[in-house]
Amino acid sequence: MKRTANLFVVALLAGGITLGAYKLFFEKETYNYLSDDNTASFVTTSNLSTSARGAGINEVDFTIAAEKTVNAVVHVKNMTLVERNPVAQFFYGSEAIQRPQVGTGSGVIISPDGYIVTNNHVIDRATKIEVTLNNNKSYEAEVVGADANSDIALLKIDVENLPYLAFGDSDNAKIGEWVLAVGNPFNLTSTVTAGIVSAKARSLSVARNQSFIQTDAAVNPGNSGGALVNTNGDLIGINTAITSQTGSYVGYSFAVPSNIAKKVVDDLLEFGNVQKGILGVNTVPENSKQALELGINEIQGVYIAGIADESGAEEAGLKVEDVIKQVDNVRVTKFSELTGYLSAKRPGDEVEVTIDRNGKKMVLPVVLKKNQTADMPVMGFRVKNLSEKDKKQYNLKEGVKIIDVPQQYVNYDLIGKVIIKVDDDEVNDIDDAKAIFSKISRYGSTSITLMTEDGERERLIFQ
Numbered sequence: 001m002k003r004t005a006n007l008f009v010v011a012l013l014a015g016g017i018t019l020g021a022y023k024l025f026f027e028k029e030t031y032n033y034l035s036d037d038n039t040a041s042f043v044t045t046s047n048l049s050t051s052a053r054g055a056g057i058n059e060v061d062f063t064i065a066a067e068k069t070v071n072a073v074v075h076v077k078n079m080t081l082v083e084r085n086p087v088a089q090f091f092y093g094s095e096a097i098q099r100p101q102v103g104t105g106s107g108v109i110i111s112p113d114g115y116i117v118t119n120n121h122v123i124d125r126a127t128k129i130e131v132t133l134n135n136n137k138s139y140e141a142e143v144v145g146a147d148a149n150s151d152i153a154l155l156k157i158d159v160e161n162l163p164y165l166a167f168g169d170s171d172n173a174k175i176g177e178w179v180l181a182v183g184n185p186f187n188l189t190s191t192v193t194a195g196i197v198s199a200k201a202r203s204l205s206v207a208r209n210q211s212f213i214q215t216d217a218a219v220n221p222g223n224s225g226g227a228l229v230n231t232n233g234d235l236i237g238i239n240t241a242i243t244s245q246t247g248s249y250v251g252y253s254f255a256v257p258s259n260i261a262k263k264v265v266d267d268l269l270e271f272g273n274v275q276k277g278i279l280g281v282n283t284v285p286e287n288s289k290q291a292l293e294l295g296i297n298e299i300q301g302v303y304i305a306g307i308a309d310e311s312g313a314e315e316a317g318l319k320v321e322d323v324i325k326q327v328d329n330v331r332v333t334k335f336s337e338l339t340g341y342l343s344a345k346r347p348g349d350e351v352e353v354t355i356d357r358n359g360k361k362m363v364l365p366v367v368l369k370k371n372q373t374a375d376m377p378v379m380g381f382r383v384k385n386l387s388e389k390d391k392k393q394y395n396l397k398e399g400v401k402i403i404d405v406p407q408q409y410v411n412y413d414l415i416g417k418v419i420i421k422v423d424d425d426e427v428n429d430i431d432d433a434k435a436i437f438s439k440i441s442r443y444g445s446t447s448i449t450l451m452t453e454d455g456e457r458e459r460l461i462f463q
Helices: 002-025 063-070 086-092 258-270 289-294 312-316 335-342 388-394 407-412 430-437
Strands: 073-083 098-109 115-118 128-132 138-147 152-156 178-183 191-202 212-215 227-230 235-242 253-257 323-327 350-357 360-367 373-375 382-385 400-404 418-422 446-451 457-462
Touching: 063 178, 063 191, 063 227, 073 115, 098 178, 098 235, 115 258, 138 258, 152 258, 178 235, 191 335, 212 235, 235 258, 253 258, 312 360, 323 335, 373 430, 382 430, 400 430, 418 430
Parallel strands: none
Antiparallel strands: 073 098, 073 128, 098 115, 115 152, 128 138, 138 152, 178 191, 178 227, 191 212, 212 253, 227 235, 235 253, 323 350, 350 360, 373 382, 382 400, 400 418, 418 446, 446 457
């Protein structure tokens, strides 16, 4: 009996020691801080339950979206003829040898009657395009139209009752949202990768001011032109680019937002080219010396550094030093967000622009106008249509005015002069100029006739 009592006392002491050690070292007190007036402080704790599956992350079902998408994404093969030795042909007159070169990419079927959207760089300069469906059937495709600025092209195959993807609203895509990238990397057909939206309105070039959706879904060569979809299977982007020093995926990829792609497709079908409505303002590049000098590097909005003549911005009363805060219902914090939203608009569309002018909020209606400037293919000149003021100053009715040139032409004193003829072709406006410059050979000579402010003609020959 005595022994039993001793064992009970020992067990009781051991249990007490164990409980005390647990309280002391493992159990943490939960505090709910209150202020003097018994209101909860800003220190709060989460009440969300956790699970071994990662608090619901692994509960997202990608299977339905993947199944819808793989059948609507195609493999695009393009064949181009490449001159083996164009330099020898130019200098020595030797016969050029052409050899076929095959490139691959992806495309997305957007209608049951065979319209396919892809990247312009996938089919650029192709002499023949072949599209292979997910069921391994192949068809020859024709190019309906293409836009190099947005890197979007539209193809057509003669087939009916195809599976297709509907365009989603890319403006509603949220950072952190799950997405799937579907395409044909390295000729591996029907490949699906998953990731999240890492950023929106991402610009990769200061000069072009494009607006991409950035994602961490794995994208590699061959994925170009493929689909970026949300978990509902809605098309929210066309996979276009990666940032990599190796040429392969290193963690980031970029897609043209679906709202921009859809607008380009609609324009190509209706007009044959892209109808781009512009506001007519320019800004100072972020983190540039000028931005630091003006003290605008930390402004949440778009600082207006210049306004184009005869633009919608000028007619609406926007001024230099105004800060654009919002367009319609879309908040704007940087220039790529502004250009990204406007890329889905056409000339003649009206937008409500909210600005900050010396601390005062103003809302101005602006009618977008047709773009009056363009970058010329091959030579890279930036030119603009002649304004009424220009026509009087130069005594001309047609032509395009040079407003910027690449570095290699800086010493030619071209800025401010008007191009009136290229070789034997007269230049009337920027549309004429783009078509004419696109025919220039990189290996031949080109004659450009210019008009100066003094009314004198100049003729320059570029080799």
